[in-house]
Amino acid sequence: xxxxxxxxxxxxxxxxxxxxxxxxxxxxxxxxxxxxxxxxxxxxxxxxxxxxxxxxxxxxxxxxxxxxxxxxxxxxxxxxxxxxxxxxxxxxxxxxxxxxxxxxxxxxxxxxxxxxxxxxxxxxxxxxxxxxxxxxxxxxxxxxxxxxxxxxxxxxxxxxxxxxxxxxxxxxxxxxxxxxxxxxxxxxxxxxxxxxxxxxxxxxxxxxxxxxxxxxxxxxxxxxxxxxxxxxxxxxxxxxxxxxx
Amino acid sequence: xxxxxxxxxxxxxxxxxxxxxxxxxxxxxxxxxxxxxxxxxxxxxxxxxxxxxxxxxxxxxxxxxxxxxxxxxxxxxxxxxxxxxxxxxxxxxxxxxxxxxxxxxxxxxxxxxxxxxxxxxxxxxxxxxxxxxxxxxxxxxxxxxxxxxxxxxxxxxxxxxxxxxxxxxxxxxxxxxxxxxxxxxxxxxxxxxxxxxxxxxxxxxxxxxxxxxxxxxxxxxxxxxxxxxxxxxxxxxxxxxxxxxxxxxxxxxxxxxxxxxxxxxxxxxxxxxxxxxxxxxxxxxxxxxxxxxxxxxxxxxxx
Numbered sequence: 191x192x193x194x195x196x197x198x199x200x201x202x203x204x205x206x207x208x209x210x211x212x213x214x215x216x217x218x219x220x221x222x223x224x225x226x227x228x229x230x231x232x233x234x235x236x237x238x239x240x241x242x243x244x245x246x247x248x249x250x251x252x253x254x255x256x257x258x259x260x261x262x263x264x265x266x267x268x269x270x271x272x273x274x275x276x277x278x279x280x281x282x283x284x285x286x287x288x289x290x291x292x293x294x295x296x297x298x299x300x301x302x303x304x305x306x307x308x309x310x311x312x313x314x315x316x317x318x319x320x321x322x323x324x325x326x327x328x329x330x331x332x333x334x335x336x337x338x339x340x341x342x343x344x345x346x347x348x349x350x351x352x353x354x355x356x357x358x359x360x361x362x363x364x365x366x367x368x369x370x371x372x373x374x375x376x377x378x379x380x381x382x383x384x385x386x387x388x389x390x391x392x393x394x395x396x397x398x399x400x401x402x403x404x405x406x407x408x409x410x411x412x413x414x415x416x417x418x419x420x421x422x423x424x425x426x427x428x429x430x431x432x433x434x435x
Numbered sequence: 436x437x438x439x440x441x442x443x444x445x446x447x448x449x450x451x452x453x454x455x456x457x458x459x460x461x462x463x464x465x466x467x468x469x470x471x472x473x474x475x476x477x478x479x480x481x482x483x484x485x486x487x488x489x490x491x492x493x494x495x496x497x498x499x500x501x502x503x504x505x506x507x508x509x510x511x512x513x514x515x516x517x518x519x520x521x522x523x524x525x526x527x528x529x530x531x532x533x534x535x536x537x538x539x540x541x542x543x544x545x546x547x548x549x550x551x552x553x554x555x556x557x558x559x560x561x562x563x564x565x566x567x568x569x570x571x572x573x574x575x576x577x578x579x580x581x582x583x584x585x586x587x588x589x590x591x592x593x594x595x596x597x598x599x600x601x602x603x604x605x606x607x608x609x610x611x612x613x614x615x616x617x618x619x620x621x622x623x624x625x626x627x628x629x630x631x632x633x634x635x636x637x638x639x640x641x642x643x644x645x646x647x648x649x650x651x652x653x654x655x656x657x658x659x660x661x662x663x664x665x666x667x668x669x670x671x672x673x674x675x676x677x678x679x680x681x682x683x684x685x686x687x688x689x690x691x692x693x694x695x696x697x698x699x700x701x702x703x704x705x706x707x708x709x710x711x712x713x714x715x716x717x718x719x720x721x722x723x724x725x726x727x728x729x730x731x732x733x734x735x736x737x738x
Contacts (some may be wrong), residue, residue, distance in 0.1 A: 196619050203626075207473065219467035227474035234477055238618050271708060272623025274630045278469040287462035294460055294641075303679045370562075371672030373467035374633075374640065377679060 197242025199275050200235045206279045207232035217431045218289040220372045289432040290376050291393045292353045295365050300380040301413050303368055304331045312337050315344075322347040322399045327366040327379045328434040334402065334416040342404045348381065348418075349397045349426060352390045357409060358382055362389050364398060364418070366434040379434060382407050385419045398423045457641055464637035465630075468701075471669055472522040472629055479523020480621040483530035487617040488610045492535025503537055507585035510540035511578055514547025520669045521549035521696050522629055522705070526621040529709040532600040538593045543585025546722065549670040549696040550577030559692065562674035568737045569689065576693045576733040580726045587721070599711050628708040632701025636667040659687040660727050663695035670696035686734030693730040698722045
């Protein structure tokens with residue numbers, strides 16, 4: 191690969207990272223806290239890539255020989271593999287992949303990440319606002335499995351997206367993914383929501399209000415999932431950070 | 436130019452497919468591994484740039500013990516100092532070899548750094564609350580794998596590795612230029628193979644390919660080792676995944692954490708890039724085997 195091509199690939203990677211960080215879209219894939227390290231990486235790649243693109247057009251002679259040599263020794267496979275870096279760049283621009291959704295949510299493994307041992311006591315949830323306490327899917331599930339007295343008979347408001355399930359006819363699984371590093375290690379978190387009338391379209395984000403009565407339902411041979419009868423459900427926009435970690 | 440035309444043509448054909456949930460999922464996982472690894476990869480190639488520009492063979496010789504066996508042990512233990520994940524350590528060890536380190540020592544550093552650094556140990560402690568023996572077993576088993584592999588490679592084709600690493604040297608007219616050229620070269624090489632490995636790992640996750648559902652002694656351990664190989668999860672996160680396999684025995688969970696940072700799809704591809712496909716084909720399977728044996732040994736001892 192020629193040196194200016196290499197520089198162009200670096201600039202393309204930097205550009206796509208700038209784009210993802212400034213639009214906030216990077217949160218569809220990784221933790222919010224990774225934004226600053228990503229930005230720093232993009233600045234460094236741009237700083238290395240820019241001079242490579244310009245130097246090439248100034249001095250051609252000697253460098254070309256040097257590079258040809260370098261490529262011959264290297265073989266084409268290793269010399270050109272850098273172009274593969276354009277695959278994630280193209281993927282972001284062409285497919286603009288959405289955060290993980292229903293396709294992987296109904297594979298089972300739900301709530302495995304919150305049902306195991308917890309390290310410490312769970313702090314109480316915040317004070318109620320407009321008659322219900324705001325909780326994330328994860329906050330609710332951790333308490334349902336480990337400190338049920340904190341959420342039983344307490345009106346809660348929870349945001350998640352809709353994943354239908356065959357055995358819930360007037361309900362669905364209110365879902366969010368959790369991860370520890372990035373979407374590649376994501377596991378689904380699900381609450382069985384009932385009493386909804388019509389089930390919203392799959393992957394629609396909703397904010398529901400309901401009161402848990404301490405009931406669990408066993409879906410397939412997975413873990414028991416808490417059942418939340420709800421009084422209201424409002425469609426909402428997808429949160430900036432769709433993952434719940 | 437060709438790339439721009441290609442992307443327009445691709446856009447025509449890819450765009451209609453873009454709503455396909457399987458393709459979306461594959462793309463999401465690919466991009467997420469790529470973004471998660473990027474800061475660590477950039478950090479790693481900056482260090483390799485510094486090594487190429489400023490570290491002379493004399494300085495390496497002064498840092499590492501003269502005795503080759505001692506130098507492997509020292510380099511493995513020095514892995515504690517590099518707070519990062521495996522994506523950064525592969526290019527660094529290539530540059531260490533080029534700068535004159537004994538290949539066995541550089542390989543020990545490459546295997547140890549992502550597994551025993553403070554960030555990884557702390558995240559392991561957080562993932563396994565109150566089970567300090569898991570952290571100790573991980574540290575011990577991973578360091579043992581690194582040192583054993585380093586010692587094995589003291590005798591095997593070291594000269595070929597050195598030659599290959601030297602051929603990739605990027606020498607500029609100034610130190611700053613050498614630094615820039617090395618960063619550019621190593622980023623594209625290690626990054627390219629990182630993407631190849633991530634794309635494969637993402638496909639396996641997307642299509643939920645069953646790894647192994649055997650029913651024989653040790654089946655769980657082998658299944659967890661294979662899972663670590665194909666998932667290619669960053670070593671800073673793998674403890675949380677291991678812990679989430681609540682049905683697996685502690686030794687099987689340990690195996691997942693010892694195998695993953697030492698050998699997985701993306702590392703295999705990156706090692707093939709830096710040290711050559713022939714090297715990777717011999718090094719990776721043996722590393723996997725040693726990692727499983729060490730995990731079982733330390734699991735039996737400590738867990």
